[in-house]
Amino acid sequence: MNRRSLLLAAGAVGVTTAVGGAAAAIAADDPEAGRKSRPMLTWELTGGFVPAGWSALRAPRLVAYDDGVLIADAQKRLRVGAGEIRSLRNHATTVLRDPANAHRRQGAPMIADVPSTVFTARTNGRKFSLQFEGLEETRRDRAYPAAAYSLLDHCAQLRDRVNRSGAGFHPDAVRAIVVLLDAAQPTTATVPPWPAGVPVPRFRKDEFVTQLDLRDRQARALMRAVPRPEQPQWPVFKLPDGRRAQLNWRFLLPHE
Structure with a gap:
């Protein structure tokens, strides 16, 4: 990532730290209650010190759907029984319906630049969500009530099971993340043109990070041009206007 991207990420971290220590609880009517593919539970990481573009690229660690499908990291899927889904929903x-479970213990140490864990559950037309700053990193210090770590363990066990035993998740739907490079940043390699068949991204004034949700033919064109790279390696392409941009992608989830 370029220096400008890193500076933007650093600014974003300050905002996350300011609000992450408080319980970010939601208990309200679920606006997605009528959607066929709505997730029953999501386990996500947000914020932390990451380069620009990484937050959008970071898929939920686990998503569970009412029909029993579990998807881990937007890479593996596994269908489980109704009893396991019911147990996860109830837990x-x-x-998550008790905001006290996201209250940090008084005197618990703060860890800088770590992501926040967000759990969201949906049941009977209602949505419950809590945010925990540095949940995994503060386990040894017991910064949060035991209930929070119990839910983390439950979800982590399911995620490990999906990644160990699940099938590959490869829909014709991807989220492309595009980061403009500084014009003055040197390059030693020949930069290929923007991939054919992939829409050219548009950036608003002073914007240098954007995303494109692509499906079917456009998604396949991107996957041909950029075979799933290792995430630290963001290929560079030349846009039609001559600017250079880094590009990466992940698979879209059914509800996205």
Whole structure:
């Protein structure tokens, strides 16, 4: 990533730190209640000190759907029984409906630049969500109530199971993340043109990070041009206007 991207990420971290220590609880009517592919539970990481573009590229660690499908990291999928989905829903709802479970213990140490964990559960037309700053990193210090770590363990066990035993998740739908490079930044390699068949991204004034959700033919064109790279390696392409941009992508989830 270029220096400008890193500076933007640093600014974003300050905002996350300011609000992450408080319980970010939601208990309200679920606006997605009528959607066919709505997730029953999501486990996500947000914020932390990451370069620009990484937050959009970072897929939820686990998504569970009402039909029993679990998807881990937007890479593996596994269908489980109704009993396991019911157990997960009941556990998550019990923890997340109580905002006290996201209150840090007084005197618990703060860890800078770590991401926040966000759990969201949906049941009976209602949505419950809590945010925990540095949940995994503060386990040894017991910064949060035991219920929070219990839900983390439950979700982590399911995620490990999906990644270990699940099938590959490869839909014809991707999220492309595009980051403009500074014009003055040197390059030693020949920069290829923007991939054919992939829409050219548009950037608003002073914007240098954007994303494109692509499906079907456009998604396949991107995947041909950029075979799934290792995430630290963001290929560079030349836009039609001559600017250079870094590009990466991940698979879109059914509800996105």
